[in-house]
């Protein structure tokens with residue numbers, strides 16, 4: 367047996383040693399939980415998804431590599447969104463798309479800008495690149511000041527979740543167009559929750575070659591377990607992103623299922639209405655209980671209490687089998703992010719909240 371030489375330097379890149387790694391919300395395996403913590407859709411997906419999965423699994427499709435370009439999905443999505451297929455790039459969830467974007471635009475020692483508090487994965491992705499993350503605080507009313515567009519030599523990418531998480535609030539497309547017009551870098555509008563909102567930024571992509579919109583199938587299409595998302599950008603950007611993605615980043619089952627899902631726009635419209643109706647009921651009920659609730663355009667609500675600590679609510683709910691997300695943002699404060707579940711789930715949640 368040979369003894370390894372004394373390590374002269376760490377095995378792992380310093381940039382990786384320096385970061386904490388992204389910690390996703392709790393996903394308990396087994397047990398009966400009411401899960402209102404990771405913004406999943408509480409309803410099953412369109413029945414067309416099950417049919418597409420069965421058809422794909424029964425033939426010889428799975429014996430072959432999948433289509434690297436997810437052509438069937440791109441064609442159908444292009445029709446639904448009113449763009450050409452060349453404007454779409456698919457990924458293994460929108461997290462994969464975000465990873466591709468950060469790797470495409472941000473090099474070591476360069477800068478990624480994001481609002482704060484927002485989706486913490488952006489910070490992790492910058493850290494993996496050995497890049498700096500410039501976090502610009504939201505104002506107390508969750509609007510974003512002009513400092514977000516301040517010039518910086520090393521700035522390569524800005525990412526704004528719209529609707530934002532954890533607030534559920536939305537910046538109007540005109541404001542995003544204004545910020546993007548002033549920023550000297552690519553701008554990603556992360557519309558993971560865009561299908562629940564009143565506005566979106568797809569038209570900005572046509573007007574500005576630096577804007578990229580990302581979408582997820584995990585929320586509005588009830589397919590978090592499948593992993594599918596996509597980006598919409600001008601073809602010159604998509605071409606560069608293609609060089610960065612894994613060859614087969616979407617498998618044959620997810621391509622077939624996502625194509626069937628986006629084809630069923632009637633299902634999407636009905637699901638959206640149900641979620642929005644329950645969101646209104648949840649917002650009103652939480653306000654009656656004394657919470658401040660941000661006006662949400664997503665499938666969750668951000669609640670803070672003017673004088674009660676938030677963590678005990680999370681703990682008491684968990685003890686009763688209900689998971690919500692307790693979020694604590696350093697330098698900003700904490701609160702509860704509650705996913706819009708079914709009416710029955712929200713009733714059970716409110717029943718416990720009333721006892722607290």
Ligand SMILES: Cc1ncc(COP(=O)(O)O)c(C=O)c1O
Nearest residue numbers: 459460461485527558582584595
């Ligand atoms: C703002 C935001 N973007 C992206 C994602 C990731 O979505 P996906 O499941 O498509 O990777 C999430 C997930 O919670 C999110 O909150």
